[in-house]
Amino acid sequence: MAAPNxxxxxxxxxxxxxxxxxxxxxxxxxxxxxxxxQRFAAGDRPGAIALLEAGVRLVxxxxxxxxxxxxxxxxxxxxxxxxxxxxxxxxxxxxxGEARIHLAGILFARARLEAAIPHLLAxxxxxxxxxxxxxxxxIALFETGRHEQGIEAISRAIxxxxxxxxxxxxxxxLLTARACYGDxxxxxxxxxxxxxxDARIARAxxxxxxxxxxxxxxxxxxxxxxxxxxxxxxxxRHLDLLAARMGRQTGPTAPALGDVSAWTALPSRVRxxxxxxxxxxxxxxxxxxxxxxxxxxxRTRHSRSHLGYLWAVxxxxxxxxxxxxxxxxxxxxxxxxxxxxxxxxxxGLLPYLMVSHIATDVMFARSASGALLLLxxxxxxxxxxxxxxxxxxxxxxxxxxxxxxxGVAGYRLLPAHLFTCAAGLSLLALLAMGIxxxxxxxxNFFHGWDTIFQAxxxxxxxxSGLYYSPISMPDAIRNILVWNPILQGVELFRxxxxxxxxxxxxxxxYLINWVLVSLVIGLGLEKxxxxxxxxxx
Numbered sequence: 001m002a003a004p005n006x007x008x009x010x011x012x013x014x015x016x017x018x019x020x021x022x023x024x025x026x027x028x029x030x031x032x033x034x035x036x037x038q039r040f041a042a043g044d045r046p047g048a049i050a051l052l053e054a055g056v057r058l059v060x061x062x063x064x065x066x067x068x069x070x071x072x073x074x075x076x077x078x079x080x081x082x083x084x085x086x087x088x089x090x091x092x093x094x095x096x097g098e099a100r101i102h103l104a105g106i107l108f109a110r111a112r113l114e115a116a117i118p119h120l121l122a123x124x125x126x127x128x129x130x131x132x133x134x135x136x137x138x139i140a141l142f143e144t145g146r147h148e149q150g151i152e153a154i155s156r157a158i159x160x161x162x163x164x165x166x167x168x169x170x171x172x173x174l175l176t177a178r179a180c181y182g183d184x185x186x187x188x189x190x191x192x193x194x195x196x197x198d199a200r201i202a203r204a205x206x207x208x209x210x211x212x213x214x215x216x217x218x219x220x221x222x223x224x225x226x227x228x229x230x231x232x233x234x235x236x237r238h239l240d241l242l243a244a245r246m247g248r249q250t251g252p253t254a255p256a257l258g259d260v261s262a263w264t265a266l267p268s269r270v271r272x273x274x275x276x277x278x279x280x281x282x283x284x285x286x287x288x289x290x291x292x293x294x295x296x297x298x299r300t301r302h303s304r305s306h307l308g309y310l311w312a313v314x315x316x317x318x319x320x321x322x323x324x325x326x327x328x329x330x331x332x333x334x335x336x337x338x339x340x341x342x343x344x345x346x347x348g349l350l351p352y353l354m355v356s357h358i359a360t361d362v363m364f365a366r367s368a369s370g371a372l373l374l375l376x377x378x379x380x381x382x383x384x385x386x387x388x389x390x391x392x393x394x395x396x397x398x399x400x401x402x403x404x405x406x407g408v409a410g411y412r413l414l415p416a417h418l419f420t421c422a423a424g425l426s427l428l429a430l431l432a433m434g435i436x437x438x439x440x441x442x443x444n445f446f447h448g449w450d451t452i453f454q455a456x457x458x459x460x461x462x463x464s465g466l467y468y469s470p471i472s473m474p475d476a477i478r479n480i481l482v483w484n485p486i487l488q489g490v491e492l493f494r495x496x497x498x499x500x501x502x503x504x505x506x507x508x509x510y511l512i513n514w515v516l517v518s519l520v521i522g523l524g525l526e527k528x529x530x531x532x533x534x535x536x537x
Contacts, residue, residue, distance in 0.1 A: 015051055019058065026059050033068055040072055048072055056085075063092040067099055070106070079110050090119070097123045097130075104136060111367065113140040114447075131160040135167060142174055150174055165191050165198060172204050181208045199228035203235055206242070215246050286385075289378065293386035294393075316353050316398045320346050336469035337494065337501045344494075346402055348466035351425060351493045354395035355432040355486055356457055361387040362436025363443060363450060380526055384440075388433040392425070420496025427515055428489035434518025441525040465490050470505060478505065485514040 018035055021028040032055045040048035052069040059065060066089040073082035086103040093099060100119040107116035120137040124130060134157035142150030154171045161167065168191035175184035185208050192201050202225035209218035222239040229235055298312075323345065335344040365383045403414070415421040443449040464486045470478040481487055488511040495501050 131157040199225045290386045294390040358391045358432035359436040363439040415497040416499035417496040424493035434522045437522025
């Protein structure tokens, strides 16, 4: 590091000098790390990261270098490379507790809670008084289904630091999730005694009182939470929901916040009055929720990319164009249908990609939207429909752009039978939604199921008629392939796209039965196991 009165070299010369110093003697590495930290603090984050990456290439086995580089990348939200360097740092120095906590934080950011647990346990073996680590361990254990161990971990954190309100709130939320409302209220009463003006405590009390049936007391606490934090939209929505359930009629005054005896001796249940809501209004309300969720997905799904949602459109277009051009270039035989192999390939790839995207997004709907499901009126089915709708609209937009490019290049611009194409896409979208919902339930009970399903999707990539037509297959092979419902949907889309294509093996009732059965099983399992899924996600 330069002395305070030294004139710093330009960035390029500085980096060259530091690299040369390390090449002479690796023990000069601290100078490079110090310069990188200066650049990072001054706002030149890419330069600092590039400098450390150059150092790693020269001295890959240095613990401090890997740890600092991982921290810089995590600050830039580049979590995948940050995790790789953090893992390397832990491997180089397994006893470095701070490195393990840092790695656990990255794994939390990537929603890999199961992988974070061993690092938190290793840290706590050497630092049993680390209450923040017990807090994180509690979250990881509870979210991965080890509820009793999660409660025990947060109990250790509370014992070590009983004045931290967040620990009490977390303990109360775990107890609430297990329907131990009395114990949860006791924890909240202790927290309220330490900070009676914390709106989060009043909101949590309201939720527990509502679950116990005391809507009057729940409404008063919800009113208090909204008054203490008027900027919190979720608190206001919760208050509105309670007001609607009570018909906006309030009862006796609720116990004061912090009055433990009043909470543990709850008044009798009040009579619930639900206002009548017609089916048309309910449908409009669900439509608004689904539309809002789709907009949220558009704004947040690719928020880390500079292209934003545009990447969701460009990614399948690049897939279609790359594979379409490659296969049409290397395959000189005439297309099975139509006048262009490129046109034939894209007419199969487009519906298949839609199925793959919808099924995968719906499969992870609960795990990716756990916090959203805490909002009043929001249901898992709303998230499932929003992801299906958004992916369907995205693939339609992709299709319009690709086929418009076809028109400019002199190929077919519009399908021959637009209604048939729309029917094929719609049936495949509903089929993907049903399969994705079944997988969403399955992956909560069978760890690694998502990996198995991704392998199945890769097999179906070659078994769904994307690069061939069953018309060119021997009868024995074709009779096996036509059992694939995705192939049936792809062929239905092609039948609408090409005017002279009328495959005799298409069985629309068979495809419709697949759609209905998958939806009934998927949505039925989700509704039947909803409470258990809520505890596990």
